[in-house]
Amino acid sequence: MSLKAGGIVILDYGSQTAQLIARRVRELGVYAALLPYTSTREHAQAEAPDFRGVILSGSPSGIYEPNAPTLPAWVLASGLPVLGICYGMQLVTKAFGGEVGRADRREYGQATIQVSDSARLFAGMDAAQTVWMSHGDRIERPPEGFTVLARTDNAPYAAIARPERDLFAVQFHPEVTHTAHGLDILRNFVIGVCDAQTDWTPANFIDATIQSIREQVGDGRVLLGMSGGVDSSVAGELIHRAVGDQLVPVFVNHGMLRQHEPDDVIALGENLAWNLVAVDATEEFLDNLYGVSEPEAKRKIIGRTFTEVFEREAQKQGELDWLAQGTIYPDVIESAGTGRPGAKRIKSHHNVGGLPEQFKARLVEPLRDLFKDEVREVGTALGLPDAIIWRQPFPGPGLGVRCIGEITWERLEILRAADHIFISELRAAGLLREGTAQAFAMLLPVRSVGVMGDDRTYDEVIALRAVTTTDFMTADWARLDHDLLARVSNRIVNEVKGVNRVLYDISTKPPATIEWE
Numbered sequence: 001m002s003l004k005a006g007g008i009v010i011l012d013y014g015s016q017t018a019q020l021i022a023r024r025v026r027e028l029g030v031y032a033a034l035l036p037y038t039s040t041r042e043h044a045q046a047e048a049p050d051f052r053g054v055i056l057s058g059s060p061s062g063i064y065e066p067n068a069p070t071l072p073a074w075v076l077a078s079g080l081p082v083l084g085i086c087y088g089m090q091l092v093t094k095a096f097g098g099e100v101g102r103a104d105r106r107e108y109g110q111a112t113i114q115v116s117d118s119a120r121l122f123a124g125m126d127a128a129q130t131v132w133m134s135h136g137d138r139i140e141r142p143p144e145g146f147t148v149l150a151r152t153d154n155a156p157y158a159a160i161a162r163p164e165r166d167l168f169a170v171q172f173h174p175e176v177t178h179t180a181h182g183l184d185i186l187r188n189f190v191i192g193v194c195d196a197q198t199d200w201t202p203a204n205f206i207d208a209t210i211q212s213i214r215e216q217v218g219d220g221r222v223l224l225g226m227s228g229g230v231d232s233s234v235a236g237e238l239i240h241r242a243v244g245d246q247l248v249p250v251f252v253n254h255g256m257l258r259q260h261e262p263d264d265v266i267a268l269g270e271n272l273a274w275n276l277v278a279v280d281a282t283e284e285f286l287d288n289l290y291g292v293s294e295p296e297a298k299r300k301i302i303g304r305t306f307t308e309v310f311e312r313e314a315q316k317q318g319e320l321d322w323l324a325q326g327t328i329y330p331d332v333i334e335s336a337g338t339g340r341p342g343a344k345r346i347k348s349h350h351n352v353g354g355l356p357e358q359f360k361a362r363l364v365e366p367l368r369d370l371f372k373d374e375v376r377e378v379g380t381a382l383g384l385p386d387a388i389i390w391r392q393p394f395p396g397p398g399l400g401v402r403c404i405g406e407i408t409w410e411r412l413e414i415l416r417a418a419d420h421i422f423i424s425e426l427r428a429a430g431l432l433r434e435g436t437a438q439a440f441a442m443l444l445p446v447r448s449v450g451v452m453g454d455d456r457t458y459d460e461v462i463a464l465r466a467v468t469t470t471d472f473m474t475a476d477w478a479r480l481d482h483d484l485l486a487r488v489s490n491r492i493v494n495e496v497k498g499v500n501r502v503l504y505d506i507s508t509k510p511p512a513t514i515e516w517e
């Protein structure tokens, strides 16, 4: 039986927190598929076989807007339990003839609900609950046959239900942590009302995935681009456990990795008993980048060279049948959505190079059902080291986009040494896993005058960047302790020859981006 059977379908109406609903449901051990609200029942059935209930997400749209997203007829016709959240509540209200009022202002922030009916959805909870509200329109009159479960001073219909039909709707957001008992509410719905299966665990995932990789690849050989990041490491280990040395992992060192990183990746491959093919292509990359300092040109050259090296190495390995990719669930959701027509390209991202033509239809994507935190859980269950599991994101072009201006081996070495000091100090202060989402050094294309002993210096400038963020779409600069910054600065100017000045970047994203190039 499929591990995804007996779960929940979440229809995505575009709310910022729609993915969070799926993650919370999965925390309960229940598989949740997040699908566009336009999905047919057949599609939902294919993505989540034998699903036991439907959750309708919130939305940035108002229900009275022209072309407002609608509720597909199959949802109510299915007779399955439904939980409408925010906009989802308005859809349910409208569908049954209740009244949704236009708001003249948004209600946003914490509120206290008074629960008047603690059966089912609010079972086992106190009457007064802290919840998180973020809505414009609100329910003026619930539909005929619906009862009120909870109210706030501002929203007389904070939660409503038609219990005998297993229909529930809440104005607030149970998926966010600001709603104190949000997970309990979701549990009551998903397990209490829907009776969903609770088989979605890392151990079950590993067993099922190993089995399905074996079925998929048979005795074929699988090429994997190994970067040393959590996704390629976990994907590789799943494939290795499934088909052993049919896995051909290729690690390309482009010369723009951090201190000790190439050795660490090679050591990991050895520990996992993979036949890792390690290629040092530093010279080729630096030759191609010689004299180039324009950011997009650098990115394009790095991407192109990566593809060339990777394909060349792959060819040396003989017959290869499959290409493994570390695609994860948010990528799948993104490509299933409506896309972002007209969105401008800010940076041309590069990961493991392009897709060699012969693999177009032959992809192995063992992580395509997982959120990032689930990849980490699976990695931990596979016994991968914490340093890999909790490695901060590192861009494909590596230090190439942090060595601002021209890239030379000497400048890369300066940057590597400074970055290593910064990261070591953050690690010692316990700020790598929590406290910063991403932290790194950059080398600027500027020199400045300084004084060392009795001598004048005219040396390079290092900029430090540390940010806090959950989604990397927006970010704030980390409020690092001044003494910590002082120690890092001191060590860099003393230990890294050629640097006499250290800056700390205090820009938010937007308007800045996280990387400078």
Ligand code: XMP
Residues within 6 Å of the ligand: 347, 348, 349, 350, 351, 393, 394, 395, 396, 397, 438, 472, 509, 512, 513, 514, 515, 516
């Ligand atoms: P920006 O600079 O756009 O970065 O705010 C957002 C996040 O994306 C990472 N990043 C990349 N990751 N390939 C990647 O895999 C890339 O080419 C790339 N460029 C930026 C960046 O480090 C940050 O986490």
